Amino acid sequence: MASRARIIPDPPPSYPPLPGWARLPATAEAIGDAGYFAGAALAALHPPACDEHPLGSLWRQRLALGCAAVVARQQGRPEGEAMLRDHWYLTPVGGDPGPAGRLLGAFRALGESRATRSEQWATRLPKLFELAADASLIVALEMAADHVRGPGDAVRAAATAALEFTRRRPDARPMAVWLADAVLAARLGWPAPLPLLANALRPADWRVLREGRAEAWTDACHLAYGRGAAAALDLHADLGRRTTQLLEVAPQLRGKDADTTISILIREDAMAAKTGRATSDRSSRRLFDRLVTLGGVRELTGRSTFRLYGL
Numbered sequence: 001m002a003s004r005a006r007i008i009p010d011p012p013p014s015y016p017p018l019p020g021w022a023r024l025p026a027t028a029e030a031i032g033d034a035g036y037f038a039g040a041a042l043a044a045l046h047p048p049a050c051d052e053h054p055l056g057s058l059w060r061q062r063l064a065l066g067c068a069a070v071v072a073r074q075q076g077r078p079e080g081e082a083m084l085r086d087h088w089y090l091t092p093v094g095g096d097p098g099p100a101g102r103l104l105g106a107f108r109a110l111g112e113s114r115a116t117r118s119e120q121w122a123t124r125l126p127k128l129f130e131l132a133a134d135a136s137l138i139v140a141l142e143m144a145a146d147h148v149r150g151p152g153d154a155v156r157a158a159a160t161a162a163l164e165f166t167r168r169r170p171d172a173r174p175m176a177v178w179l180a181d182a183v184l185a186a187r188l189g190w191p192a193p194l195p196l197l198a199n200a201l202r203p204a205d206w207r208v209l210r211e212g213r214a215e216a217w218t219d220a221c222h223l224a225y226g227r228g229a230a231a232a233l234d235l236h237a238d239l240g241r242r243t244t245q246l247l248e249v250a251p252q253l254r255g256k257d258a259d260t261t262i263s264i265l266i267r268e269d270a271m272a273a274k275t276g277r278a279t280s281d282r283s284s285r286r287l288f289d290r291l292v293t294l295g296g297v298r299e300l301t302g303r304s305t306f307r308l309y310g311l
Helices: 031-050 055-074 081-089 098-110 118-128 135-145 154-168 173-188 203-211 214-252 258-267 281-294
Strands: none
Touching: 031 154, 031 173, 031 214, 055 081, 055 098, 055 173, 055 214, 055 258, 081 098, 098 118, 098 173, 118 135, 118 173, 135 154, 135 173, 154 173, 154 203, 154 214, 173 203, 203 214, 214 258, 214 281, 258 281
């Protein structure tokens, strides 16, 4: 009997790591060099940010998870990355993932191509962030949209958009940093934004944003994008290695839904063992157990039940 054709993605491309001279020092940070480090890191990040391999979706979801966890902490919420992931992936289809899950959903939406379509912000973002679409919010969003196009420093444009928005709507700082990433991506010509800023800001930077100190905030954003771009490039390299390992063990899998599962794992942050088109719960669990044994995926929760798997 002829073996069935395998339908799995190609391995992801790899990119050079960010050199040491382009990385911000771990100790003192020279404000005068902020633009230099941001530019170097974003230039290195540009090729993977523009690549269309399915891994880009998973990459953006992992970045969104980190940003949502930081914002949740800023709001005094207890949910970290693991709890946010649970809220998102263990909620039944059509169910409500709760406030924390909806916050994660807002930052996952930042990784979509339509996030840079500023003409849709007034209709989409109030719903994503659960804010009333009143006149002040609409005007603030229109002002942010003015920074999507134009010449000059993309990071300065992103920082200015977030600051102007916050001055008009100090109650919506999570939306402000979301907008900054969207403006940056639009200015750099990326097909979809990367959720970067929220996860790279230092605690003092949030205070600078709240106080509205323009130059200090712009410097903070340059430094944050330098840190965030370097971390995102490292994450992409790690996920690329994990994807390659998963694809190497894929030929050893015999389940009827094996190829579909592999494809989902490459583009989704996590996946639960569940019945597929041609498999039962039991066979799905066996498939994931096999993948863990082969080193293709990790179990992400540490639990014996309600498990989630991913790269």
